[in-house]
Amino acid sequence: MNTNHREIKIRNAVAADSEKLWVLMKELAVFENYIDSFAITPAIVLESGFKKNPPDFYAIVAEHGDSIVGMLVYYFLPYTAQNRPSIYLKELYVDPYYRGQKIGEQLMGALRKEAENKKCGQIKWTVATWNESGKKFYERLGANENTEWLNYEWNISL
Amino acid sequence: MEYFIIKDMENIKIKKVTSSDIEILQKIGRQTFFETFSESNTEDNMKKYLEDGFSAEKLADELAHEHSEFYFALDGQEAIGYLKLNTGDAQTEVQETESLEIERIYVLQNYHGKKVGQILYEKAIEMAIKRKSKYVWLGVWEENPRAINFYKKNGFEEFDKHVFILGDDEQTDILMKKML
Numbered sequence: 001m002n003t004n005h006r007e008i009k010i011r012n013a014v015a016a017d018s019e020k021l022w023v024l025m026k027e028l029a030v031f032e033n034y035i036d037s038f039a040i041t042p043a044i045v046l047e048s049g050f051k052k053n054p055p056d057f058y059a060i061v062a063e064h065g066d067s068i069v070g071m072l073v074y075y076f077l078p079y080t081a082q083n084r085p086s087i088y089l090k091e092l093y094v095d096p097y098y099r100g101q102k103i104g105e106q107l108m109g110a111l112r113k114e115a116e117n118k119k120c121g122q123i124k125w126t127v128a129t130w131n132e133s134g135k136k137f138y139e140r141l142g143a144n145e146n147t148e149w150l151n152y153e154w155n156i157s158l
Numbered sequence: 159m160e161y162f163i164i165k166d167m168e169n170i171k172i173k174k175v176t177s178s179d180i181e182i183l184q185k186i187g188r189q190t191f192f193e194t195f196s197e198s199n200t201e202d203n204m205k206k207y208l209e210d211g212f213s214a215e216k217l218a219d220e221l222a223h224e225h226s227e228f229y230f231a232l233d234g235q236e237a238i239g240y241l242k243l244n245t246g247d248a249q250t251e252v253q254e255t256e257s258l259e260i261e262r263i264y265v266l267q268n269y270h271g272k273k274v275g276q277i278l279y280e281k282a283i284e285m286a287i288k289r290k291s292k293y294v295w296l297g298v299w300e301e302n303p304r305a306i307n308f309y310k311k312n313g314f315e316e317f318d319k320h321v322f323i324l325g326d327d328e329q330t331d332i333l334m335k336k337m338l
Contacts, residue, residue: 019283019287020287022280022284023284026284041276042280066338
């Protein structure tokens, strides 16, 4: 099968992408070392992202032929002091085999357009302290590290 | 009114089966096959299949095949289910090179209803997507409605039938596939 000539297509994810999104989410969980607590199944992706209204997350995918080779998952933070919504970028992942083709840039570009369309004031996210190529990538895009605020969390056990 | 709460298994791990796991594979292979088919088949046919179909030599050959993979579902250290996947020329029917066959998903009867089969099934889908298979297919015995419904619920459709021999009895498998 010759798919090399095919273009990478950036589009919003649809329900039929659930299983392929799940596989990339799982790969990201391995990469970022939280696979032991990863509790997502394909059915959960389908329900949370595509059946629920409003959905718990939105996703943009990079498609090559029949394959999903990159994904970006985000949600909105509707209320901010500036009275404009923010976008929280939850996950960005590109299949290692497809890196170096500006797929991450294209996904981030699509997210930026979405933020503009929804009149958002900001897109924010976190990056693992050890993820040097991630940091470089975000800086190359023109994003800045936030050095004014620290992340805190309070874990709740059931 | 009575309420039954079936607790899903929370800590099922999937582990790839290696050549050092043959005895465990043989044990769970025989037990699950017996539990699934003994009621609907003669004792002689069962005995013959359990001996021949799960001999250590046969399992070692299957494991060594470069286009076959086995996975255990583990509850702690105990194997409670297993999965066998085939691609390329390991597939039991001639298909395309870009397809993936789920040859077997079996779960010990005591663990039915706890989503173990679903977890093994999802492993199969994960492997198929990772290797960019066009579709996943499988054969399921026509008198196994539980399995047929499971695959239908997961988006599979019938596309063919296939006759196989159990002992000296002819039986029919329904072939089902799901495009990825």
